[in-house]
Amino acid sequence: MSRRGRRATAPSPEQLKDAVAGLIAAIDEGGDQLPPERVASARKILRKASERLELVGNHTVVALAGATGSGKSSTFNRLVGSAVSTVGMLRPTTTTISSAVWGSDPANDLLDWIGSASRHRVSPERAERSGATEHLDGLVLLDLPDVDSHRVAHRAEADRVLGLTDVFVWVTDPQKYADGILHEDYLRRMRAHEAVTLVVLNQADRLAPDEAAACRTHLRELLADDGLPNAEVILTSSRTGQGLDELRGALAGAVRAATAARVRLVGDLHTEAEALRAYVGDTEPTVSSEPDAALVAALARTAGVPIVLDSVERDYRARASVHTGWPLTRWVGGMRANPLRRFRLDRTVLGAEGAKRRKQTEQDQEIGAVLARSSLPEATPAARAAVATLRRRLGTKASQGLPALWADAVEIATGSDEDDLADALDQAIVGTPLRARNPAWWYVVGALQWILVLAALGGLLWLMLLWAMSAAQLPLPDTPTYSGIPVPTGLLLGGLVAGGLLALVCVPFVRIGGRRRRRKVEKRLGGAIAGVAKARLLDPQNEILGRHRRTRENLDRVLATRR
Incomplete structure (x- = not known):
């Protein structure tokens, strides 16, 4: 024209x-x-x-x-x-x-x-x-x-x-x-x-x-x-x-x-x-796709992870004592409350037992997901306040420099429903395996303990037989000795003392194993908590920031048509 x-x-x-x-x-x-x-x-x-x-x-x-x-x-x-x-x-x-x-x-x-x-x-x-x-x-x-x-x-x-x-x-x-x-x-x-x-x-x-x-x-x-x-x-x-x-x-x-x-x-x-x-920013804040250690730690505290870890360690010791302790006193440990069962966490196991339970529950996964809840105590006000503070900081950082509507959306995504977040954390804990296969040495020690019990029982029966023959004024056979100690007496006392000493020797190894199991479960739970933080807090933020970026790029694509 x-x-x-x-x-x-x-x-x-x-x-x-x-x-x-x-x-x-x-x-x-x-x-x-x-x-x-x-x-x-x-x-x-x-x-x-x-x-x-x-x-x-x-x-x-x-x-x-x-x-x-x-x-x-x-x-x-x-x-x-x-x-x-x-x-x-x-x-x-x-x-x-x-x-x-x-x-x-x-x-x-x-x-x-x-x-x-x-x-x-x-x-x-x-x-x-x-x-x-x-x-x-x-x-x-x-x-x-x-x-x-x-x-x-x-x-x-x-x-x-x-x-x-x-x-x-x-x-x-x-x-x-x-x-x-x-x-x-x-x-x-x-x-x-x-x-x-x-x-x-x-x-x-x-x-x-x-x-x-x-x-x-x-x-x-x-x-x-x-x-x-x-x-x-x-x-x-x-x-x-x-x-x-x-x-x-x-x-x-x-x-x-x-x-x-x-x-x-x-x-x-x-x-x-x-x-x-005019309603889209020129850039987006840089937000990590993975949660930092402070956020994971705060979420872990509010989810009751420290309590779970204490229970895992005690559970390891309790089960170890059942296998390695003196068989004649194991019934005392059986009377104690199971640390994991108390919080309804004893279902999260590995190994043959866990595979068996998973096979059973796979037939009704949806119902299981609804019913699978722990009985962990509610988070303390201090723990909830720490999480709220970190979420606000996360939302402020992710919304910095964005127009009002976008900033509000980011902050809302970060401040998702507290009950929903708590439920997701609980599900993460319930769904995390807290047990593993029993160590092989437990079974070796357990077998030794029963051998020692049988030895002590054999010595006791032998001595009782000799006592009964003596009481009946029957001729007594020669009782074998070893280093001057009658064999029946040695079997009885040796079985009892050796069993007790073996149980005491196993105590430090059980404690070491409990701490090792605690660290493994802590790492496993940390990964599960990080997954919740990513899915419920960071991914919604990044989804909105991604939409903001694509909106800007498409608008600039239209504007470039006339340049």
């Missing part, structure tokens, strides 16, 4: 398609973190783009818009070659859009979409009578109601149709070219459409040449302030025909290029992307 070398290369169909896809992706990724009114506006533009692309054909829709008395309808009639549109200082009461179509291609569907009831086809003969020397086939010219009309319906209709056209021709005059309605309500808001904007300063025949030039210069300055520094300004007179050939030439250039629709739509998409971009 421009003859001043300011128009950028028109976007290709692929670029327009990419811009549409980018805006759709940005809206989808942004979700509730983008203002609903902006999203609704963007979706409206996307619908319009889809509808307009289906109706593109070979037509270029040009709207003549302007204020009352600017000569818009007169200019329309001069371009058409006949008095098609009513001319007057005041608009008629109808809000009908007058349209004129050049060329033989049908435009009924397009005009139905626009909503023009008054339609006129410009024949080659009529075009010749209008003095046209340019080829305008494919042009659809619209005469809109006045944009400054006191009738709300007139202005609303003009605004509606302006949202559907490809090229804007703003018709003004020496008295109203600086009008605030024109500049503030329209031109300034449509700066993204500079490539398809043309300004006509009509009634130039009423001015001396130097006055017309001064008005044109001032109008260009006003357009620059509106963000349209390269918009073309044409001096015309609908009464004398001055400048109409230049206007026809500009319109013919738009028709020949057949890109105005794409330029306009990209401008609309750019405007929406720019508006949405």
Whole structure:
């Protein structure tokens, strides 16, 4: 359109398609973190783009818009070659859009979409009578109601149709070219459409040449302030025909290029992307995907892990004493409460026993997941406060520098429901194996203990037999001795003393094994707690930050279409 070398290369169909896809992706990724009114506006533009692309054909829709008395309808009639549109200082009461179509291609569907009831086809003969020397086939010219009309319906209709056209021709005059309605309500808001904007300063025949030039210069300055520094300004007179050939030439250039629709739509998409971009930050805070040691430790305390570890160590010692202790006193240990069973944690085992239990529970995993709860005591207020403090710090760090809606979403994700987090931690503990296969040396020691018990029992029975024979005054057989000690007495006393000493020797090894088992379970529980922290706190944060990044990238992708 421009003859001043300011128009950028028109976007290709692929670029327009990419811009549409980018805006759709940005809206989808942004979700509730983008203002609903902006999203609704963007979706409206996307619908319009889809509808307009289906109706593109070979037509270029040009709207003549302007204020009352600017000569818009007169200019329309001069371009058409006949008095098609009513001319007057005041608009008629109808809000009908007058349209004129050049060329033989049908435009009924397009005009139905626009909503023009008054339609006129410009024949080659009529075009010749209008003095046209340019080829305008494919042009659809619209005469809109006045944009400054006191009738709300007139202005609303003009605004509606302006949202559907490809090229804007703003018709003004020496008295109203600086009008605030024109500049503030329209031109300034449509700066993204500079490539398809043309300004006509009509009634130039009423001015001396130097006055017309001064008005044109001032109008260009006003357009620059509106963000349209390269918009073309044409001096015309609908009464004398001055400048109409230049206007026809500009319109013919738009028709020949057949890109105005794409330029306009990209401008609309750019405007929406720019508006949405204000609600997206330029960067995202760097948040680790793995929880730090302080967070894991705080969560472990609030979940009761120290109590679990104490129970694991005591459980190891209790079970070791059952296997390695003196068999005649093991029943005393059996009367004590099982440390893990007390908190309903004795189900989390490994080895053959654990495999057997898992095989049984796999048949009803869903019910098991609901019923599997520990009986650990609730966290202390201090432990809960420590976790709350760390979560707030985590949320503050992850939301730093983000727009309000995004920052709120990150902080909400970090401060997820406390009961839900506690339940997830409990499930992590319940689902963590706390036992392992019994060490082989337990069985060796246990076998030795029973051998010693049998030896002591054998010596006792032997001595009882000798006592019974003596009491019955039966001849006693010779009792074998070893190092001067009768063998029955040695078996009895040796079995008892050796069994006790063996149990005492095993005590330090049991304690060492208990501490080793505690460290292994502590590491295992730390991993489970870290998994909860990642799934319930960090992953939701990173998901929102990832959506923020993708929203920004897609909006920048749309904005890059016009660069």
